Amino acid sequence: xxxxxxxxxxxxxxxxxxxxxxxxxxxxxxxxxxxxxxxxxxxxxxxxxxxxxxxxxxxxxxxxxxxxxxxxxxxxxxxxxxxxxxxxxxxxxxxxxxxxxxxxxxxxxxxxxxxxxxxxxxxxxxxxxxxxxxxxxxxxxxxxxxxxxxxxxxxxxxxxxxxxxxxxxxxxxxxxxxxxxxxxxxxxxxxxxxxxxxxxxxxxxxxxxxxxxxxxxxxxxxxxxxxxxxxxxxxxxxxxxxxxxxxxxxxxxxxxxxxxxxxxxxxxxxxxxxxxxxxxxxxxxxxxxxxxxxxxxxxxxxxxxxxxxxxxxxxxxxxxxxxxx
Amino acid sequence: xxxxxxxxxxxxxxxxxxxxxxxxxxxxxxxxxxxxxxxxxxxxxxxxxxxxxxxxxxxxxxxxxxxxxxxxxxxxxxxxxxxxxxxxxxxxxxxxxxxxxxxxxxxxxxxxxxxxxxxxxxxxxxxxxxxxxxxxxxxxxxxxxxxxxxxxxxxxxxxxxxxxxxxxxxxxxxxxxxxxxxxxxxxxxxxxxxxxxxxxxxxxxxxxxxxxxxxxxxxxxxxxxxxxxxxxxxxxxxxxxxxxxxxxxxxxxxxxxxxxxxxxxxxxxxxxxxxxxxxxxxxxxxxxxxxxxxxxxxxxxxxxxxxxxxxxxxxxxxxxxxxxx
DNA sequence: TTGAAAGCGCTAACAA
DNA sequence: TTGTTAGCGCTTTCAA
Numbered sequence: 001x002x003x004x005x006x007x008x009x010x011x012x013x014x015x016x017x018x019x020x021x022x023x024x025x026x027x028x029x030x031x032x033x034x035x036x037x038x039x040x041x042x043x044x045x046x047x048x049x050x051x052x053x054x055x056x057x058x059x060x061x062x063x064x065x066x067x068x069x070x071x072x073x074x075x076x077x078x079x080x081x082x083x084x085x086x087x088x089x090x091x092x093x094x095x096x097x098x099x100x101x102x103x104x105x106x107x108x109x110x111x112x113x114x115x116x117x118x119x120x121x122x123x124x125x126x127x128x129x130x131x132x133x134x135x136x137x138x139x140x141x142x143x144x145x146x147x148x149x150x151x152x153x154x155x156x157x158x159x160x161x162x163x164x165x166x167x168x169x170x171x172x173x174x175x176x177x178x179x180x181x182x183x184x185x186x187x188x189x190x191x192x193x194x195x196x197x198x199x200x201x202x203x204x205x206x207x208x209x210x211x212x213x214x215x216x217x218x219x220x221x222x223x224x225x226x227x228x229x230x231x232x233x234x235x236x237x238x239x240x241x242x243x244x245x246x247x248x249x250x251x252x253x254x255x256x257x258x259x260x261x262x263x264x265x266x267x268x269x270x271x272x273x274x275x276x277x278x279x280x281x282x283x284x285x286x287x288x289x290x291x292x293x294x295x296x297x298x299x300x301x302x303x304x305x306x307x308x309x310x311x312x313x314x315x316x317x318x319x320x321x322x323x324x325x
Numbered sequence: 326x327x328x329x330x331x332x333x334x335x336x337x338x339x340x341x342x343x344x345x346x347x348x349x350x351x352x353x354x355x356x357x358x359x360x361x362x363x364x365x366x367x368x369x370x371x372x373x374x375x376x377x378x379x380x381x382x383x384x385x386x387x388x389x390x391x392x393x394x395x396x397x398x399x400x401x402x403x404x405x406x407x408x409x410x411x412x413x414x415x416x417x418x419x420x421x422x423x424x425x426x427x428x429x430x431x432x433x434x435x436x437x438x439x440x441x442x443x444x445x446x447x448x449x450x451x452x453x454x455x456x457x458x459x460x461x462x463x464x465x466x467x468x469x470x471x472x473x474x475x476x477x478x479x480x481x482x483x484x485x486x487x488x489x490x491x492x493x494x495x496x497x498x499x500x501x502x503x504x505x506x507x508x509x510x511x512x513x514x515x516x517x518x519x520x521x522x523x524x525x526x527x528x529x530x531x532x533x534x535x536x537x538x539x540x541x542x543x544x545x546x547x548x549x550x551x552x553x554x555x556x557x558x559x560x561x562x563x564x565x566x567x568x569x570x571x572x573x574x575x576x577x578x579x580x581x582x583x584x585x586x587x588x589x590x591x592x593x594x595x596x597x598x599x600x601x602x603x604x605x606x607x608x609x610x611x612x613x614x615x616x617x618x619x620x621x622x623x624x625x626x627x628x629x630x631x632x633x634x635x636x637x638x639x640x641x642x643x644x645x646x647x648x649x650x
Numbered sequence: 651t652t653g654a655a656a657g658c659g660c661t662a663a664c665a666a
Numbered sequence: 667t668t669g670t671t672a673g674c675g676c677t678t679t680c681a682a
Contacts, residue, residue, distance in 0.1 A: 002441075002463075002464070004674090004675055004676085005675065005676060005677095006675075006676095014652075014653085015652065015653040015654075016653085016654095016675090016676080016677090017652075017653060017654080017655095017677080017678075017679095018651085018652060018653075020676070020677060020678085021652095021677095024677085028651070028652080029651070029652080030651060030652090033651080033652085045462050045463070047435065047438045047439055047463075048439065048675085048676075049380070049439070049441060049674090049675055049676070050439040050440050050441070051376040051377075051379045051380050051385070051440070051441065051674095051675080051676090052376075052380050052658090052674075052675035052676040052677090053675080053676055053677075054376045054658090054676090055374070055376050055377050055380055055658050055659060055660085055674095055675080055676070055677095056657080056658050056675075056676040056677045056678080057658080057676080057677055057678085058658060058659095058677095060376070070395060070401045070404070070405075070420075071398040071401030071402060071405075073396040073398075076395045076396030076401070076422075077396060079395070079422075080395075080396075080422065083422070092436065092440075094419070095395075095420050097401075097404075097405065097408070110372065111417070113372045114372055114373060114374070114375040115375050115376070115417075116327075116374060116375070116376065137370050138327075138370070138372070139327070220601065221601040222601065247601075276396075276545065276546040276547065276572075329658090329659055329660085330659065330660060330661095331659075331660095339668075339669085340668065340669045340670075341659090341660080341661090341669085341670095342661080342662080342663095342668075342669065342670080342671095343667085343668060343669075345660070345661060345662085346661095346668095349661085353667070353668080354667070354668080355667060355668090358667080358668085373659085373660075374658090374659055374660070376658095376659080376660090377658075377659035377660040377661090377674090378659080378660055378661075379660090379674090380658095380659080380660070380661095380674050380675060380676085381659075381660040381661040381662085381673080381674050382660080382661055382662085382674080383661095383674060383675095
C-alpha cells in the first residue's frame with residue numbers, strides 16, 4: 001500500500017543507499033542511475049517518511065510558534081512571517097494556540113518536546129517560570145515575542161512610548177480624563193507597560209485624570225462588549241476610552257453604538273495593534289507585527305546555529321495611526 | 326544531552342521493553358517497578374521521541390487542517406473545534422495556511438504526505454483535480470469543508486438558502502436593486518452558490534434588478550475597501566450591497582464612510598459568516614462554523630476507522646443575523 | 651559508482 | 667514479571 005525505500009530499491013535493482021542518495025540529491029550516484037531511480041520514485045508515487053528520516057539523521061528541523069489567540073489577525077500575521085523564514089531554511093513550523101491558558105501551554109510544550117522541536121517563538125502574556133525551566137532543561141532555543149526576557153532572546157514593541165503618544169494625542173485633543181480598559185495585571189504584562197506609558201504622560205499633567213478598568217478575560221470583541229457596560233456606568237460622555245487592543249475597542253464601540261451613543265462625539269475609543277478589520281475611524285497603534293515576526297524567526301535560527309551567543313532584545317517602534325481624530 | 330529509552334533502561338537496570346511498557350501504561354510490569362521507572366523518567370526529564378514511536382508502531386496519529394486564510398476568525402474557530410476533537414482522540418493536528426494559492430496547497434500536501442498524516446480537513450475554494458488525485462493515491466482520508474464533493478465526505482452550509490433569505494430581507498425592506506460583490510467564479514465556488522440563491526429570489530420578482538461585481542483576489546478587508554471604489558461608480562445611493570463575506574463588507578463600509586456616505590441610509594451593506602469583529606449594524610449570515618468543524622472532525626475519524634463506509638454530506642442551516650435593519 | 655551493514659529511538663512478539 | 671530479539675524506514679559509513 002504505502003511504499004518504502006526498500007520497495008524502490010527492489011524495483012530498481014539498486015541498493016537502499018543508492019536510492020537514498022538519489023532522492024536526497026547527494027553525490028555518489030551516476031547521472032544515469034539517479035534519473036532512473038527518480039523515474040521509478042515518481043511512477044510509484046513514493047514519498048520518503050519524514051519521521052524515519054528525522055530519526056535516522058538525528059535532526060528534526062522543526063520550530064514552533066506558540067500564540068495565545070490565532071483568531072486574532074495580529075497573531076495570524078506573525079505566524080505567516082515566521083513560516084516564510086522557516087520554509088526558506090527547510091524547517092517545518094508547528095502553530096500552537098493556547099487561548100492564554102497556562103495549562104494548555106504546558107501540555108502543548110510537552111507535545112513539542114515529544115516532537116523534538118529545535119526552537120519555539122512564544123507569545124506569553126506573562127512570565128511563566130515552569131515554562132522557562134522546561135524549555136531550558138530540554139535545550140530548546142527560544143525567542144520571546146512581545147516582552148523582554150532575561151532568559152531568552154526577545155522581540156518587542158515599544159508599548160510604553162506608544163501608549164504615551166496615544167495619551168498625548170487625546171490630551172492634545174482636549175480630553176482631561178483618560179480611561180484605560182485592559183486585562184488585570186496578573187493576566188497580562190502588557191497592561192503594566194501600557195499603563196506606565198500613559199502614567200508617564202499624566203504624571204506631568206496635573207489637570208489630567210487617569211482611570212483604569214480591568215477585566216479578567218482574553219482580549220476579544222466579546223470581552224470589550226461586556227466590559228463596556230461597566231465603562232458607561234463609571235464614565236459619562238464626552239470621554240476618552242483607551243482600549244487594550246483593537247478587538248476590545250471594536251467590542252466597546254459596538255456596545256456604545258447600540259446604546260445610541262455617538263462615536264467619537266460621546267465617546268472616543270482608541271485601540272492597539274492596527275489589525276485590518278477595524279472600524280473606519282479608530283485611532284490605534286501600529287505594531288509592526290510582520291517585521292517583528294521576521295526578526296524573531298531570524299533570531300531563532302541564529303540562536304540554533306550558535307547557541308552560545310549573547311542574549312539579544314530587539315525593540316520595534318510602534319507609531320500612532322490616526323484614522324479618527 | 327537528550328536521553329533515550331536506553332539511558333533510562335541502563336539507569337534503572339531494567340530492559341528497554343520494561344521501560345517502554347511502564348511509560349506507555351501497558352500491562353506486564355509490576356506496580357513497584359513501574360513506579361520506580363517513572364520516578365527515574367521524571368528525574369531525568371525523559372520524554373519519548375514521538376518520531377521513533379511513530380516509526381516503530383507504524384502509525385502516526387496526525388490529521389491536518391488546510392485552510393485558505395487563518396487570519397480570518399471564521400477559519401480560526403473552525404480549527405479550534407477540530408483540534409479539540411483530535412486531542413480527545415490522541416491525535417496531533419497540523420494547521421496549514423494556503424492563502425488560497427494552489428501551488429502552496431500542493432506543496433503543503435506533499436509535506437503532509439511526508440509526515441504521513443492519516444486524514445485532512447480541507448477548505449478549498451474550488452475543485453482541484455490534482456489535489457484530489459494525490460490525496461486518493463496516498464489513501465489519505467479527507468473531509469471537504471464548505472462545499473460538497475463526490476469524492477470525499479463533506480460538511481457545508483446552505484449558502485443558497487441563506488443568500489436567498491438575505492436577498493428577500495432586502496427586498497422586503499424596499500430595495501429594488503441588489504448588487505452582489507464577490508470573487509470571480511473561477512476563484513471561488515461559493516460565489517456561484519450564493520449568486521444562485523439570490524437569483525432564485527430575483528427571478529420570481531420581475532421588478533427587482535440584480536447585478537454582480539467581481540474581484541479577483543482573496544476576500545479580505547483590503548479587497549472590500551478597494552472594490553468599493555468601483556461599486557460607488559456603478560451604484561448610486563440609496564442602494565443595497567451584498568458583500569461576499571464580513572471582511573469584505575467591513576472594507577466596503579470603511580470606504581463608503583470615508584467618502585462621507587451614511588450607512589445604512591445611503592448604502593446598506595450585508596455580510597456573510599458572522600465573525601465577531603464586525604460593525605455593530607451589519608446584517609450577516611451566521612455560518613455555524615464551530616459545529617461544522619466538530620462535525621467534520623467526527624466524520625474524519627469515522628472515516629479513518631471505517632474507510633469503506635459510504636460518502637456522506639452534512640448540510641448545516643445558515644440563518645440570518647439581523648443586527649442592522 | 652555501488653552496496654553491505656550498522657545504527658537512529660522506539661515497540662512488540664516471544665521466550666525465559 | 668522481565669529480557670531478548672527483530673524490525674519500523676531511513677541515513678551514513680566504509681569497504682568493494
